[in-house]
Amino acid sequence: ERLGRGDAAVALFLKFLDLAITRASWAGDAVSRVPSFLDDPRLQALLAPKPPKKLLPHKEALERTLLPRRCFTGRSSHAPSPHSSVLGGEPGLSTGMEWPRDSKGQPMHFLARLRLDEFRFPGWPREGRLMFFVSDEAARCLRGECRVLHSDGIHNVGSKPVQAECEKRFGGHLVTTPGTFHLHSYLQPMSGCDYRFDQVAPGTDAKTKKKWTDKHSPLPVKNQVGGYPYFTQDEDQRRATDDPETDVLLLQIDSDPQFGLSWGDNGIVQFFVPAADLAKGDFTRVRFLGDCL
Numbered sequence: 001e002r003l004g005r006g007d008a009a010v011a012l013f014l015k016f017l018d019l020a021i022t023r024a025s026w027a028g029d030a031v032s033r034v035p036s037f038l039d040d041p042r043l044q045a046l047l048a049p050k051p052p053k054k055l056l057p058h059k060e061a062l063e064r065t066l067l068p069r070r071c072f073t074g075r076s077s078h079a080p081s082p083h084s085s086v087l088g089g090e091p092g093l094s095t096g097m098e099w100p101r102d103s104k105g106q107p108m109h110f111l112a113r114l115r116l117d118e119f120r121f122p123g124w125p126r127e128g129r130l131m132f133f134v135s136d137e138a139a140r141c142l143r144g145e146c147r148v149l150h151s152d153g154i155h156n157v158g159s160k161p162v163q164a165e166c167e168k169r170f171g172g173h174l175v176t177t178p179g180t181f182h183l184h185s186y187l188q189p190m191s192g193c194d195y196r197f198d199q200v201a202p203g204t205d206a207k208t209k210k211k212w213t214d215k216h217s218p219l220p221v222k223n224q225v226g227g228y229p230y231f232t233q234d235e236d237q238r239r240a241t242d243d244p245e246t247d248v249l250l251l252q253i254d255s256d257p258q259f260g261l262s263w264g265d266n267g268i269v270q271f272f273v274p275a276a277d278l279a280k281g282d283f284t285r286v287r288f289l290g291d292c293l
Helices: 005-022 028-032 041-047 053-063 136-141 160-170 206-215 234-242 275-280
Strands: 067-076 109-115 129-134 146-151 179-188 224-226 248-254 268-273 287-291
Touching (some): 053 206, 129 248, 146 268, 248 275, 268 275
Antiparallel strands (some): 067 179, 067 224, 109 129, 129 146, 224 248, 248 268, 268 287
């Protein structure tokens, strides 16, 4: 069933209503679980930006690349619930889980936790939580080791001493203001930053790629789960070709003052995973990438 032209005004109204709800001053945990009106693909298609003139010949090819993503902004929370998607704070490790350590034996820094039932993307696990950790080198140099743990439980095993040790070593480089997510749903076509874009729209110049990418970045801070990546440097578009199997974006985190978070000079980081591994719930080959101005 298609939305008719007469429904366009209704769709636009729902878009503004969705934004109003996600910006409302409700409790952080409650807002993170408010269903988005924009989850309806028919509204997504109706409200999607049209390609610039130079990309019109590739319109159908770009539409075939659409992926769901959930962008997020944050709200400070000194004691976020272990049920919530969060940046910073305590990971809420399940009983029997050990705090990850890097190849040098140093404890890694907890960065974020995703509650998977808030996303439910095709090919992703439906239940449990993902917890993201990075090494000292990764946090400081935007290169280095990462670990992603998948847990079905929600029980915290008391990891504060290890977290305090990490905070002392990392200083202000990571999350200084823990917070819960405010989620915004969008369908996203392949961005001009993606290394496969030239296969979809061959011959596209760099200026048009940037215009296309910026058109599909609805929030000033480019935090998102799923979808396609955004890089601050043009040359970083090609990094994924080093390991073309690791092509699914799990999580992208921008430098964000709401979380007291900075990656170098206004940088951004991503976690990628092979699609086949993701379908099996295997996160042993997750790859960490980052760049800055």
